[in-house]
Amino acid sequence: MKVRVQQQNFNIAAEIKELCGNRTDIGAIVTFTGLVRDFHGENKIQKMTLEHFPGMAEKQLGNICQAADKRWPLQGGTVIHRYGSLLPGEQIVLVVILSAHREAAFEAAAFIMDRLKTDAPFWKKEQTSHGAHWVEAKDADIKKSQNWKE
Amino acid sequence: MKVRVQQQNFNIAAEIKELCGNRTDIGAIVTFTGLVRDFHGENKIQKMTLEHFPGMAEKQLGNICQAADKRWPLQGGTVIHRYGSLLPGEQIVLVVILSAHREAAFEAAAFIMDRLKTDAPFWKKEQTSHGAHWVEAKDADIKKSQNWKE
Amino acid sequence: MELLYFARIREDIGHSSEIISLPENVSNVESLIGFLRQKGQNYQTAFENEIIIRVAVNQAYVKFDHPLEDKDEVAFFPPMTGG
């Protein structure tokens, strides 16, 4: 699978085309696109800034993809995560998964997104009508936080 | 949600763009694309012909979308199913789901595909190197077959 | 009553639709199939195995005990294989 961490936008159709080429053995393509939303709870989002750990971000995304490849019979995939300043409605992340079977494609794409949220070194800062603040991780479980895999 | 049954091909990026427009409240887009595969077991596929029940196909796809809309908090979606003659590598079906939350989008897209397979009146005929034949449904369970919802 | 046939059933019978008057002794899908089987070898082949026959009346799926009226559109087809 291919991993890219980039500032510029991406095009879902171009990514699918590059993955599939002239292949005729693919049965299912599942994609996930994550977008900047205009509201977070009560706060209206004006801008979202994504910080990342260069090098490690790519490495972790690669590890997540490898784990997915081990777990499901996949035929290829692409994960793209953007960084920098993004406005509401803009694309943040893209996952494309190819498989002969739809269940594998759905599950692998969902797995990659779940892992990416907790394991890939990206941080969101929201600029809202009430000031700027770092987005808090949703599960601030003490045990879980210190129980990471080495 | 929008439903289309058509002979012509579709473009995933154009469908997403039409659904999203200038909206900034969407958090997640999940898509499923089903393609004609070149092999079915031992048989090399030369061509796939898709027959459908005009009118009822659209109606059933609409019912499936309504069921998904009731079950998950969705922000829109499109289901396109093609009919006619298709070659290996060609697109058969597209599901696009918008939601504020990724779990809802993943589950709704998978649900629609599962229901579509058993409830939407489409039939595949494969032209292979060993002749043409209708594809058999995977679960030919007697009980299930006569137990349809009215 | 309009009858529609799709996929394998259409091919076995040799045509995709026909208009018939609701026969006297036909009250539901099951007895309609019985009636059709007597119309010839092609119908017998088409309706041989009830396990792989699906029915829609007026574009809604029904069971074999679904009652029929002369104004109904009845469609017969094999289990669906789209997607």
Add this chain to the structure above:
Amino acid sequence: MELLYFARIREDIGHSSEIISLPENVSNVESLIGFLRQKGQNYQTAFENEIIIRVAVNQAYVKFDHPLEDKDEVAFFPPMTGG
């Protein structure tokens, strides 16, 4: 030893990286955090709540008892919120 800081921790400390020599009494991540806390109020604020500190040594996540060497790159950051 190279230290990297990201997101809230970077902002609290006021810079994104620095080079230090491994202090005598620092043997693992936990004791490195203790050492850094003494460097000033900005570090105290950054490392106040250990529950929301994550650590990577040479770009691999580690626990606070992970041993350290002078050649290590140690990165501190809050729980991740990408995707």
